[in-house]
Amino acid sequence: MLLASVEYARPRSLDEALSLLAANPNARALAGGQTLINVMKARIAAPELLVDLNDVPELRGIRETDDGLELGAMVTYTQLARAEEVHRERPILAEVAAQIADVQVRNRGTVGGNVCSNDPTNHLPPVLVAVGATMAIAGASGIRLVPAEEFFLGVYLTAVGPGELLTGISVPRRQGGDGFASVTIGADGTCIANAAASVNGDVRVVLGCVAATPVVVEAPSADDEAVRKAVAGAELDPPSDIHAPAEYRRQLAGVLAARAARQAREEAA
Amino acid sequence: MSEPVAQKTISVEVNGTTYEREVEARRLLVHFLRDDLDLTGTHVGCDTGNCGACSVIVDGTLLKSCMMLAIQADGASIETVEGLGADGELNPLQQAFGEHHALQCGYCTPGMLMSAKALLDENPEPTEGEIRRAIQGNICRCTGYVNIVEAIAAAAEAGR
Amino acid sequence: MTETATPTSALVVEEQETRPGFIGTSVPRKEDRRLVQGEGVFFDDVKRYGMGFVHFVRSPYAHAKIKSIDVARALELKDVYGTLTGDEVAILTDPFFEMSVPPGSEIKDYALAVGKTRFVGEPVAAVVAATRELARDAAELVEVEYEPLDPLVDARRAQDSDAPILHEDAGSNVVWEGVFDWGDWEGTVAEADRIVRIKELHFDRFSSTPLECSGCLVEFNRGTGQWTMYCNHQMPGIGAIWMAPALRVGTDKLRFVTQDIGGAFGNKICLHPYFVACCLLARKLNRPVQWTEWRTDQHTANAHGNERWFEETEVAVKADGTLLGFKTHAIDDCGAFPRYEPLGCIIWAQVTPGCYRWQNVYVDFTQVATNKSPVSPNRGYSRMQHLWFTERVIDIVANELGLDPVDVRKRNYVKADEFPWTTPNGCVYDSGDYARCLDIALELVGYDGIDKRRRDAESRGKLLGIGIGSTLDSGTNNFGQSQLLNPELQFSGNNEVATVKLDIFGEVVVTLGTVPQGQGHETTAAQVVADALGISPDDVTVRPGHDTYWNSHAGFSGTYASQFAVTGLGAVKGAVDQLAGEIRTIAAAVLGGVPEDAVVLEGGFAKLRENPEAAIPFMGIGAIVNANNAILPEEARHVTLNCRYVYVPPFEVPDTERKYGNLTLTYASQIHVCVLEVDPETGAYEIVDYAAVDDCGNRIHPQIVEGQVHGATAQALGAATHETFTYDEQGNLLTPNFYDYHVPHALDMPPLKTGYIESPSPFTSLGAKGMGEGGGAGIHAVCAALQDALRPVGNPIVYDSCNPPHRVWELISNPAESRGRISVESR
Numbered sequence A: 001m002l003l004a005s006v007e008y009a010r011p012r013s014l015d016e017a018l019s020l021l022a023a024n025p026n027a028r029a030l031a032g033g034q035t036l037i038n039v040m041k042a043r044i045a046a047p048e049l050l051v052d053l054n055d056v057p058e059l060r061g062i063r064e065t066d067d068g069l070e071l072g073a074m075v076t077y078t079q080l081a082r083a084e085e086v087h088r089e090r091p092i093l094a095e096v097a098a099q100i101a102d103v104q105v106r107n108r109g110t111v112g113g114n115v116c117s118n119d120p121t122n123h124l125p126p127v128l129v130a131v132g133a134t135m136a137i138a139g140a141s142g143i144r145l146v147p148a149e150e151f152f153l154g155v156y157l158t159a160v161g162p163g164e165l166l167t168g169i170s171v172p173r174r175q176g177g178d179g180f181a182s183v184t185i186g187a188d189g190t191c192i193a194n195a196a197a198s199v200n201g202d203v204r205v206v207l208g209c210v211a212a213t214p215v216v217v218e219a220p221s222a223d224d225e226a227v228r229k230a231v232a233g234a235e236l237d238p239p240s241d242i243h244a245p246a247e248y249r250r251q252l253a254g255v256l257a258a259r260a261a262r263q264a265r266e267e268a269a
Numbered sequence B: 001m002s003e004p005v006a007q008k009t010i011s012v013e014v015n016g017t018t019y020e021r022e023v024e025a026r027r028l029l030v031h032f033l034r035d036d037l038d039l040t041g042t043h044v045g046c047d048t049g050n051c052g053a054c055s056v057i058v059d060g061t062l063l064k065s066c067m068m069l070a071i072q073a074d075g076a077s078i079e080t081v082e083g084l085g086a087d088g089e090l091n092p093l094q095q096a097f098g099e100h101h102a103l104q105c106g107y108c109t110p111g112m113l114m115s116a117k118a119l120l121d122e123n124p125e126p127t128e129g130e131i132r133r134a135i136q137g138n139i140c141r142c143t144g145y146v147n148i149v150e151a152i153a154a155a156a157e158a159g160r
Numbered sequence C: 001m002t003e004t005a006t007p008t009s010a011l012v013v014e015e016q017e018t019r020p021g022f023i024g025t026s027v028p029r030k031e032d033r034r035l036v037q038g039e040g041v042f043f044d045d046v047k048r049y050g051m052g053f054v055h056f057v058r059s060p061y062a063h064a065k066i067k068s069i070d071v072a073r074a075l076e077l078k079d080v081y082g083t084l085t086g087d088e089v090a091i092l093t094d095p096f097f098e099m100s101v102p103p104g105s106e107i108k109d110y111a112l113a114v115g116k117t118r119f120v121g122e123p124v125a126a127v128v129a130a131t132r133e134l135a136r137d138a139a140e141l142v143e144v145e146y147e148p149l150d151p152l153v154d155a156r157r158a159q160d161s162d163a164p165i166l167h168e169d170a171g172s173n174v175v176w177e178g179v180f181d182w183g184d185w186e187g188t189v190a191e192a193d194r195i196v197r198i199k200e201l202h203f204d205r206f207s208s209t210p211l212e213c214s215g216c217l218v219e220f221n222r223g224t225g226q227w228t229m230y231c232n233h234q235m236p237g238i239g240a241i242w243m244a245p246a247l248r249v250g251t252d253k254l255r256f257v258t259q260d261i262g263g264a265f266g267n268k269i270c271l272h273p274y275f276v277a278c279c280l281l282a283r284k285l286n287r288p289v290q291w292t293e294w295r296t297d298q299h300t301a302n303a304h305g306n307e308r309w310f311e312e313t314e315v316a317v318k319a320d321g322t323l324l325g326f327k328t329h330a331i332d333d334c335g336a337f338p339r340y341e342p343l344g345c346i347i348w349a350q351v352t353p354g355c356y357r358w359q360n361v362y363v364d365f366t367q368v369a370t371n372k373s374p375v376s377p378n379r380g381y382s383r384m385q386h387l388w389f390t391e392r393v394i395d396i397v398a399n400e401l402g403l404d405p406v407d408v409r410k411r412n413y414v415k416a417d418e419f420p421w422t423t424p425n426g427c428v429y430d431s432g433d434y435a436r437c438l439d440i441a442l443e444l445v446g447y448d449g450i451d452k453r454r455r456d457a458e459s460r461g462k463l464l465g466i467g468i469g470s471t472l473d474s475g476t477n478n479f480g481q482s483q484l485l486n487p488e489l490q491f492s493g494n495n496e497v498a499t500v501k502l503d504i505f506g507e508v509v510v511t512l513g514t515v516p517q518g519q520g521h522e523t524t525a526a527q528v529v530a531d532a533l534g535i536s537p538d539d540v541t542v543r544p545g546h547d548t549y550w551n552s553h554a555g556f557s558g559t560y561a562s563q564f565a566v567t568g569l570g571a572v573k574g575a576v577d578q579l580a581g582e583i584r585t586i587a588a589a590v591l592g593g594v595p596e597d598a599v600v601l602e603g604g605f606a607k608l609r610e611n612p613e614a615a616i617p618f619m620g621i622g623a624i625v626n627a628n629n630a631i632l633p634e635e636a637r638h639v640t641l642n643c644r645y646v647y648v649p650p651f652e653v654p655d656t657e658r659k660y661g662n663l664t665l666t667y668a669s670q671i672h673v674c675v676l677e678v679d680p681e682t683g684a685y686e687i688v689d690y691a692a693v694d695d696c697g698n699r700i701h702p703q704i705v706e707g708q709v710h711g712a713t714a715q716a717l718g719a720a721t722h723e724t725f726t727y728d729e730q731g732n733l734l735t736p737n738f739y740d741y742h743v744p745h746a747l748d749m750p751p752l753k754t755g756y757i758e759s760p761s762p763f764t765s766l767g768a769k770g771m772g773e774g775g776g777a778g779i780h781a782v783c784a785a786l787q788d789a790l791r792p793v794g795n796p797i798v799y800d801s802c803n804p805p806h807r808v809w810e811l812i813s814n815p816a817e818s819r820g821r822i823s824v825e826s827r
């Protein structure tokens, strides 16, 4: 419950935030704090410096673009769940954001924090891969764009390198339909397994909680059988834990993939 | 340029009173309220951000004060359970919690009341489902929630 | 998210008997005003000048030798006040008293680990510093060298020849063992038409996990040698019995003070090791010290409920479903130290045959120590495990013999006209009507239409199941049962204290011995006092909490074992009746020497029955006795208006040879019915309908009673669906906080329907029965409903008390595994 000593800075611009991070290899960005402060309470993480992103204007806001949406990294789940633009352009994001944890966590937790922490049980990574999002990462040498599929590298590990920040996520406008399904620990709890799907001619199913990073499965069609078969063929090797033995996660992966695909299929129709 | 600091004198308004205190950067907002300001109505029930006993409203946003640093609240305006009633009078929510036996040990109550307040501020006519969703981040180990949900519905009714 | 239906409205099935006065009505709770304003005082709210914060250094190993502890680096930190280690504790204190007979009695339990650690999280040293954070920094600098040993995690392996031994002094992992043999098991087997055999059932570890964790602020008074603990110990009387001898002082040197407690449920009974460490630190450092337990500490190293295995059970049944008897081997896992144990080895016997007329029972009971957190009497203590077992047996028997679970229950329940009913071990069930409660519960969930709902669920790809949980809440212990464990123990009976006084300005002030944690004692005590004195509860001040200085407690004081309505209010009633008599004495004397029974108490006055004009206000009476007593005649001068009463229930010492006798005074009953729908593809399930019917005799405050039913039910549903303290093979707890230990949220709770009947207890002054612990019925009902739901998919047997989705899926995907646990022999 009690944090180790730490320094704190509250930059007012992206440049300032980047230079604070660059100056101290043991600095960490602080977004909503809904993960980071908890791991600091457990003293699993003990950074020397917290760079609070809450006053960085470049990371804020939701914008509608020609192709879809631009989400600032500091957009909260509550904002995502409520924004009219999101309901218009890619409603699955709002639907899923509204299922994350509880009101208080949704009021603080951010899109950027959710993907940068890349906890394999988090809701957003599989969804963003399924919808074909692109991540914008800023560093000393400017901004680079990384497709969501290549963004997640390992448990708690992403393409955001030392001294870099995720600034925003662009999400293409919905063409077909999207779906999401999960089995959680209690209502709206942590995911035991989840799956996101996007159907637009081709079928893209992305599984969460079954590996260190979201697993992409391409199915020839969106009907239940085809999807289940594709998942079965993916040779998943999911982790075992107190909530689910590997065998059970494998079962859920197939079931949830089919359900997510069904939702996407029906939405697309 | 904002310089990194290990401690700082912060100025925070809580329930209309402004406090200035020096805090270490690592101090959690909940401990600042409880230990430094002696506002002990806000409680701690977990160490993982799950229980909501520490819920307060910061600049209009309901949040769990065990997942925010006190130093982040510099310049903020905070509402806690102590500020709910005016001059010792109970507000309709507090009144309804008593009438509907929405508390037993009362340990979850301050956080629960803050979540209920945040709900009613925004949605004065919530359905039962909306009430349950609004307090999902607040654990109560005593009541089974039945009477809490009733009390919030009754307070909403009374406020209409 | 499902929108849930409208919440509870109590189904009133009994024309409420009209009782004059406040008893039986839901008056506003006195506690609430301060609590809704955030003005309660919980232990962690108390501050003292110069206080230091305690942080415990805890073992990362389940089982290890402590080779060395070095605190030097911690002490070098600025503003670190001092440390304490196990070596010091071993010198400064004696081991805590153990209740068991050998070998269990040889166990040495100290405030900190001495020489060895026996569970992950066990405190091995303590550090005190100026801030909470700093204390933790310093604790991280304490260097402990461990030599890891093999841990013992599975209680069933505890007696294997190669099992690691936790307590070398005891030389065995057995804490206690004994055989309970009532009736005639051999004869029963001969009489039976069927013997149903159940290889293994498992009641999982969990606990009620009160929202407030434990802690204390301890001051040591050098001048008097006395410690004051502002704390949340729920049973200070027993706490002092443990602590004082260990600290080598009398109990007069220990003062416990509590005001508000954030729930306890039995989990705050075994705090003495932590408190002793804090007492030693306060004395050593000569400053107040404060210890706050955090959630992860509480889950790993404070108090779990008992885990229990039932091996090789045999049930003797007639073909028509008449239950004759059962035999089982129970293995109870009490974790690393017995503490309140082995009392749990006998407490279950309060409800030996459950709600049923079983006459022949054979239980071979063994309690063992393992490298896990110690246990404590968690809500429903020991009876819950046993009642879950009896309910599982009923449903398994019904399932295997093709009988209707409702019929089997009704055929075997103790019948309404059979009370008081004596169980095969001499317990006396006071009153009740289980079959009627079951009917009401079934009606509440619309049992008649259940087949239609089953088909409807099926059409949506779901499996619907309905299950019953019948349970008893035995209240007011006869501590004589401890002698069944250890005939040398000098415990028997029970007691509780209350003091009621009339003060100088007419204030009516009540102090209780109980240590409430949300049960509304201030309110119900005020109701009883108000009725006896003819005033309103608003005119009565009940001091919140507990203070040893009030001298309003006795050896068994506390809030536990569902007894307040009987012992606590019995004491209040005794004290206020005395006070009423004294008020009459003074009034009779002052109003002209009339007989006392000519005086009535009404509206804050003592009046003459025949001439209400002749009246004296309570204020006058208070003033005369306290400040103007020279005017009193000699025969009224003994009056103090400060009446202390000790309630002692009518118990006898049980027969230790036969393990026979009455172990509890009252038996409230709860019948729950659960309807759920299982998603067969995922094993996830949702409770779609739920009814809880309660009978706790006369209800003093119906709203509080109903609140207890809701809360206990929520805890049971949590335990049935998610809550488990599961360990890995190394003895690490896998659910060490609310992140992985999922307790029910508002969205997890189904709509609850409640009903009640009132079967007054013939054995208590108010006709009331203790209640609050009967919610365990929810665990039984969920297990039964799951088994019912899964019948079409291979008819698996629900063998564990906790069934999260993955376990349900395992039952579905491999029914043969659980079916292999069962066999039926026809004779």
Ligand SMILES: Cc1cc2nc3c(=O)[nH]c(=O)nc-3n(C[C@H](O)[C@H](O)[C@H](O)COP(=O)(O)OP(=O)(O)OC[C@H]3O[C@@H](n4cnc5c(N)ncnc54)[C@H](O)[C@@H]3O)c2cc1C
Pocket: A028, A029, A030, A031, A032, A033, A034, A035, A036, A037, A038, A053, A073, A074, A099, A100, A101, A102, A105, A108, A109, A110, A111, A112, A113, A114, A116, A117, A119, A121, A122, A123, A124, A160, A164, A165, A166, A167, A188, A189, A190, A191, B048, B049, B050
């Ligand atoms: C009780 C509870 C339940 C929860 N349940 C769920 C759940 O069911 N599903 C779910 O998905 N999540 C859940 N969460 C986690 C929650 O979603 C967190 O908000 C999220 O994981 C982290 O977001 P954050 O904004 O709080 O980030 P922080 O905690 O502030 O940061 C997380 C990490 O990301 C890094 N980071 C943050 N922003 C950036 C950036 N812009 N650029 C580079 N690095 C960055 C930080 O340095 C840190 O390492 C839960 C949290 C709690 C407390």
Ligand code: FES
Pocket: B043, B044, B045, B046, B047, B048, B049, B050, B051, B052, B053, B054, B055, B064, B065, B066, B067
């Ligand atoms: S103490 Fe903040 S959520 Fe539990």
Ligand code: FES
Pocket: B102, B103, B104, B105, B106, B107, B108, B109, B139, B140, B141, B142, B143, C211, C262, C263, C518
């Ligand atoms: S009233 Fe005790 S935790 Fe809610």
